[in-house]
Amino acid sequence: MKNYSSHFLALTFVLITGCAHQFPDYAVNLSSRLPTPGKAEAIGDYSLGCLKGGETFTGKENGLYLSQKKRGRYWGHPDLIKLLTKAGSEFYKNHKQIIVGDMSQSRGGPTITGHHSHQNGLDVDIWFKVPPAQEELTFSALETEEMKSVESLNDDHKNLIRFFANDPSVERIFINPSFKKQLCSDNGPLRLSPEQQHKMRAWWGHDDHIHVRLKCPSDSPECLSQKPVPQGDGCGEDLNWWFGEEAKASDVDASWNDLKSIFLDKVKSLPEHCSFYKDIF
Numbered sequence: 001m002k003n004y005s006s007h008f009l010a011l012t013f014v015l016i017t018g019c020a021h022q023f024p025d026y027a028v029n030l031s032s033r034l035p036t037p038g039k040a041e042a043i044g045d046y047s048l049g050c051l052k053g054g055e056t057f058t059g060k061e062n063g064l065y066l067s068q069k070k071r072g073r074y075w076g077h078p079d080l081i082k083l084l085t086k087a088g089s090e091f092y093k094n095h096k097q098i099i100v101g102d103m104s105q106s107r108g109g110p111t112i113t114g115h116h117s118h119q120n121g122l123d124v125d126i127w128f129k130v131p132p133a134q135e136e137l138t139f140s141a142l143e144t145e146e147m148k149s150v151e152s153l154n155d156d157h158k159n160l161i162r163f164f165a166n167d168p169s170v171e172r173i174f175i176n177p178s179f180k181k182q183l184c185s186d187n188g189p190l191r192l193s194p195e196q197q198h199k200m201r202a203w204w205g206h207d208d209h210i211h212v213r214l215k216c217p218s219d220s221p222e223c224l225s226q227k228p229v230p231q232g233d234g235c236g237e238d239l240n241w242w243f244g245e246e247a248k249a250s251d252v253d254a255s256w257n258d259l260k261s262i263f264l265d266k267v268k269s270l271p272e273h274c275s276f277y278k279d280i281f
């Protein structure tokens with residue numbers, strides 16, 4: 001496990017420093033440092049928190065692809081690693097592979113690019129892109145840029161959604177509004193149950209993936225739960241909003257300078273228990 005992680009860490013450093021933006025030193029450290037030792041704990045909010053004792057994969061998780069490794073966001077609470085490992089082996093039986101995108105940084109916390117949440121080790125993006133053909137379905141890594149986009153959900157995607165939506169540790173799943181629409185109108189054999197549909201929530205920025213969020217684990221007393229998912233299936237009126245002008249107007253991209261100052265504000269506002277995250281500032 002150690003060797004596997006350090007392999008990724010070296011890559012992380014090289015690729016981040018080679019990026020177009022001038023990344024401050026702390027950004028490089030954020031994606032390359034090790035987790036704190038000891039018992040894992042999810043602390044704070046999904047969008048303002050951190051991760052103690054972060055865990056990652058051993059490299060023996062058949063059925064999983066790890067993508068976007070250069071970002072150094074392949075750490076999570078053990079519940080998340082357990083769920084992904086279970087998902088991988090489940091799909092591996094049918095010769096399918098799951099593409100794991102961003103999880104959390106080694107110590108969770110805010111990231112300088114990409115995400116508001118994914119901060120306390122309980123969030124993971126699962127990509128729907130089509131990976132290049134490969135003979136083996138063993139655990140491996142590649143970048144999402146190497147994959148083709150998908151236009152609509154196929155049966156494999158639906159099975160994957162059903163798997164995650166069914167798991168009692170999953171709190172909610174974010175999905176792009178067009179895919180949600182497809183799920184809402186699905187009358188086929190893979191249609192979701194009302195409970196599964198309830199967990200699937202349309203949200204910004206999930207064009208080619210779903211974002212699976214776990215409930216606060218019982219071993220994490222400082223973890224802050226989110227307001228419950230609104231009642232109902234999230235289809236109909238709720239969903240129509242996403243196709244209106246109001247939704248488009250709210251989806252504004254921030255500039256690089258904005259991103260940096262939003263990031264530093266977040267670091268300052270982290271819960272007290274996250275001091276181990278802040279030691280590089």
Ligand SMILES: [Zn+2]
Nearest residue numbers: 123124125211
């Ligand atoms: Zn996400």
